[in-house]
Amino acid sequence: MRIGLFATCVADAMFPAAARATATLLERLGHQVVVPREQGCCGQMHINAGHPHDARALAQRFIRTYGEFDAVVSPSSSCVGAIRDLYPNVLGLEAEVLSRTLELSEFLVHRLGVEDVGARFPHRVTYHPTCHSLRVARVGDAPLRLLRSVRELELLELPQATECCGFGGTFSIKNAETSSAILLDKCAAVQRSGAEFCAALDGSCLLQIGGGLSRAGSAVRTIHLAEILVSR
Amino acid sequence: MRAPGESFPAAAHHELANPQLRANLANATTTIRTKRARVVEELPDWQALRDAGSAIKADVMANLDTYLLEFEAALTAAGATVHWARDGAEACAVVAQVARAHGAQEVVKVKSLATDEIELNRSLAQEGIHALETDFAELILQLDGDWSSHILVPAIHRNRTEIRDLFRRTIAPGIESDEPAVLAEAARLHLRERFLEAKVGVSGANFGVARTGTLCVVESEGNGRMCTTLPPVLVTIIGIEKLVPTLADLEVFLQLLPRSATGERMNPYTSLWTGVSDGDGPQELHVVLLDNGRTRVLADEIGRQALHCIRCSACLNVCPVYSRTGGHAYGSVYPGPIGAILTPQLIGIENAPSLPFASSLCGACYEVCPVKIDIPRVLLHLRARAVDTVGGRGERSAMRAAAWVFARGSRLRAAQRLGRIAQRLLLSGGVIRRLPPPLSAWTRTRDLRPLAPRGFVEERGERE
Numbered sequence: 004m005r006i007g008l009f010a011t012c013v014a015d016a017m018f019p020a021a022a023r024a025t026a027t028l029l030e031r032l033g034h035q036v037v038v039p040r041e042q043g044c045c046g047q048m049h050i051n052a053g054h055p056h057d058a059r060a061l062a063q064r065f066i067r068t069y070g071e072f073d074a075v076v077s078p079s080s081s082c083v084g085a086i087r088d089l090y091p092n093v094l095g096l097e098a099e100v101l102s103r104t105l106e107l108s109e110f111l112v113h114r115l116g117v118e119d120v121g122a123r124f125p126h127r128v129t130y131h132p133t134c135h136s137l138r139v140a141r142v143g144d145a146p147l148r149l150l151r152s153v154r155e156l157e158l159l160e161l162p163q164a165t166e167c168c169g170f171g172g173t174f175s176i177k178n179a180e181t182s183s184a185i186l187l188d189k190c191a192a193v194q195r196s197g198a199e200f201c202a203a204l205d206g207s208c209l210l211q212i213g214g215g216l217s218r219a220g221s222a223v224r225t226i227h228l229a230e231i232l233v234s235r
Numbered sequence: 236m237r238a239p240g241e242s243f244p245a246a247a248h249h250e251l252a253n254p255q256l257r258a259n260l261a262n263a264t265t266t267i268r269t270k271r272a273r274v275v276e277e278l279p280d281w282q283a284l285r286d287a288g289s290a291i292k293a294d295v296m297a298n299l300d301t302y303l304l305e306f307e308a309a310l311t312a313a314g315a316t317v318h319w320a321r322d323g324a325e326a327c328a329v330v331a332q333v334a335r336a337h338g339a340q341e342v343v344k345v346k347s348l349a350t351d352e353i354e355l356n357r358s359l360a361q362e363g364i365h366a367l368e369t370d371f372a373e374l375i376l377q378l379d380g381d382w383s384s385h386i387l388v389p390a391i392h393r394n395r396t397e398i399r400d401l402f403r404r405t406i407a408p409g410i411e412s413d414e415p416a417v418l419a420e421a422a423r424l425h426l427r428e429r430f431l432e433a434k435v436g437v438s439g440a441n442f443g444v445a446r447t448g449t450l451c452v453v454e455s456e457g458n459g460r461m462c463t464t465l466p467p468v469l470v471t472i473i474g475i476e477k478l479v480p481t482l483a484d485l486e487v488f489l490q491l492l493p494r495s496a497t498g499e500r501m502n503p504y505t506s507l508w509t510g511v512s513d514g515d516g517p518q519e520l521h522v523v524l525l526d527n528g529r530t531r532v533l534a535d536e537i538g539r540q541a542l543h544c545i546r547c548s549a550c551l552n553v554c555p556v557y558s559r560t561g562g563h564a565y566g567s568v569y570p571g572p573i574g575a576i577l578t579p580q581l582i583g584i585e586n587a588p589s590l591p592f593a594s595s596l597c598g599a600c601y602e603v604c605p606v607k608i609d610i611p612r613v614l615l616h617l618r619a620r621a622v623d624t625v626g627g628r629g630e631r632s633a634m635r636a637a638a639w640v641f642a643r644g645s646r647l648r649a650a651q652r653l654g655r656i657a658q659r660l661l662l663s664g665g666v667i668r669r670l671p672p673p674l675s676a677w678t679r680t681r682d683l684r685p686l687a688p689r690g691f692v693e694e695r696g697e698r699e
Contacts, residue, residue: 010691012641016651017684019691026695040696044641049634051596053618053626057638064642093615138598167555171595178244178593179676180251184559185595186681214681217666 004034007072009065009104011079012044013206014227018078021206021227025078025107028120028233032111039068047085050093052173062090066098074114075104078229081205084139106136107229108204112145119152124234128226129161129198131189131212133205137165146204146228153231161201162192170211182211190215193223204228242589246564256392256561263391264551264558270498271549271603278494287487289607292543295445295478296533302445302478303524309448313510315520320472323353326523330355330437330470331362333521337468339364339434345452345459346370347439348546349472349525351383351568352581355437366437369426369458371419378405384562384570386548387496392561426458436466436517440473441545442488443522446481449509450522453492453502460506469517474525476533476542488545491605495547528581537616541577543606548573550600550610556593565590572600576613584617588625591617648693654686661685 006029010022026036045065046058065086069075077083083106090096111117130150136142150158169175169185189212193201201216201223203209213225250256275281295302307317320326334342342359344350344366356366356377368377372390376383379401383389390398399413407421438459442451450471452459463469479485493502511520533539551557551571562570567578567587575594579587591614600610622631640646661667666682669675677683 012647015647015691016654016686019687019689019694022691023694038692038696039644040692040698041644042692042696043644043647046638046641049638050615051618052630052634053591053615053620053622054631054634054638055615055619057634060642061638089615092612134595134597134599138602165599167595167597167599169555169595171597174592174595176673176676178247178556179679180244181247181556181559181593182595183680184251184257185555210684211681214666214677214683217682218668218680 004073006034006036007069007075008036008038009042009045009069009075009077009082010038011077011082011206013210014078015042017210018206018227021078021229024227024229024233025076028107028111028229029076031120032115032117037072041068045082045085047082047089048172050085050089055093059094059096062086062094062096066090066096066100069104070098070100072100072103074110075100076107076110077104078107078227079205079207080106080133080136080140080142081207084135088139106140106142106204108145108149109140109142112148113143118148120149120232122152122156122232122234123154124231125155126200127157127159127198128200128202128231129159129193129196130164130228131161131168131193131201131203131208132164133203133208134167136204142204149228149232150202153234156231159196159198161196161198163188164192168208168211170208172207175211183215186211186215190219190221194221198223200224200226200231202226202228202231241566243564243566243593244589246566247560247593250560250564255394257559259392259394260558260561263388264553267388267498268552271495271552274494274498274500278490284487284491285605285607288491288545288605289543291479291484291487292606293540295480296476296539296542299475299478299533302480303475306443306445306448306478307524309446310510310522311448313448315448315510315522318521318523320523320525320527322527323355323525324358326353326472326525326527327355327358329521329523330472331359331364333468333470334359334364334435335362337434339468341365341367341429341433342435342437342470343367343369343430343433343462343466344373345436345438345454345462346373346389347437347472348386348568349439349474350437353472353525353527355472367426367429367433369430369462370454371422371456371458374422374426375401378402382563383568385551386546386569386571386573388548392563430458430461430465433462433466435468435470436462438463438469438471440471440477441492442485443473443478444480444482444485445478447509449482449507451485452504452506453489454504454506455497455502457504460504463506463508464516467517468519468521470521470523472523472525474527475529492545492547495549495603495605532577532580535580538576538580538613540608541573541580541613543608544573544577545606547605549603549605553599553603555595555597555599565593572610572614573608576608576610576617579617579621584620585624588621591621644692644696648690651686651690651693655688658685
């Protein structure tokens, strides 16, 4: 398959290892991965912040840039959710490429039917299922299936796993105190899990959880799912 | 309580600082949430029920004019008097007029959000009429001059020791125990005589059946049954969106509501009454059809689904925001996710522009809503309206600039390079611990991961 990789602005700038891992994983499975230089941001922040008009040009650019690929894969369920759900439902934009745009774990498990990518990660890991992966992109248990197939990985349960981390884009700034109160409980849950790593598949939530853990002086590190899957 | 003009973040600031409130809320919402999940799971056709509830409500909204006239005709034929109220003042005036006509200085009330919305108690007090709340939680709040913080459990922010102390100061001077049964008995003794003496009862309604003119109240305590059957005169105030076409439609909602609301398979009391019946129950029934902003909501194609709400409050109990701040921060009788989309539409977005932003858009509310109101979608719609109506010029320019940068890979890469230079001043120990305003809101409680030395697209991007 000829796959267009949509890194997302957050992963591109702050989690390049996650984007690199995504490319490597897909190439190992024998696919051709193209990283278009013209990619920008999906526009979710603008839509969510009440500026849908500004998002329109970003959405159109995405559709133009990725229209020709067999599939578009991204290491973020939140951005994929925005593309598949908000483009048609808020911006009124329809294009075939929207339904061909998939988050990495759903692409691997649901599209390719691959659960074991040959990874080995000898650590205790807990997994935070991000809100948009559950309720917008609806990746289901694809990430957990992948994690369960990783050699020497001990998967620990995260208490109240499906509860939000409190990020919410500009919510984390506009309602910083509420966002932080939510985060405090998430960090406590991560801490209680006994894991060395807290994994997720959205850079934005990793930014929030990682920021909270780091400020609290916690030894638990955050990691993108793709980085675990690429480890050998 | 959010002061008039106070924004959600400012009001939340006070509430978040109260550790007792945080603990009470976390306890209560977790308990109800778990109960709800359990009883919803046992129904194999839950999703079909949600679809049915949503479809019935959509039909009612699309044909509301017809259903309202049908409802009025059926009520009139059954011996009730129907009043149309454009706003709260008109509705309150009807109740005052009925009370005066019967020489009532006190009316007994069923818990009703519509009457809270129009501040009926305050309005009646100005006419020298006392409205006695008979729902246990509403009574607690009334005795303390406090406000509801939850649609279904108005005193959710209070624990039983606080309630025992309040009762000791007010209706039960000698009370020692804070056992729920003892507290309930104190309230029962206080209320019983008043029920028997009341000349006028006031209620809201969960549903009104257009075909038959039947009114329906669901409740847990039995005080509602007393208010709607003991006094010789009853006034029922019902929002115009509360109609269902036929009695058979109640079958859907009487399954959806209790399971979503209290996590019960069936609520303890379901009262249905149609007009007046000789020698049984009130001999005079007034029904007030309340608009108070609802037709304006109905005119908004995306926002109107907020009118489908059956006030179960499942969205409050699962909301990460509500369960931390509580209801008072929303400054409305409708708190939580549903309040964040209903209040700004009822009172005008310019009067509550911060409410649609009081959400992390996690989507938990949509997932549990028994009538499938797409709350996140309506939040986005109202955010855009808030920006258009009262949005600051600073934010608008910043967003436009960001969109300009984000639109081109080359611009984004240039911005990243600038960011990497700027962050050198801010880095300490590999993270950013302090940022200038407005981003300082982030770093007050969180470290920020810096931009990587080299972006991924810069590293291996290809020209298409």
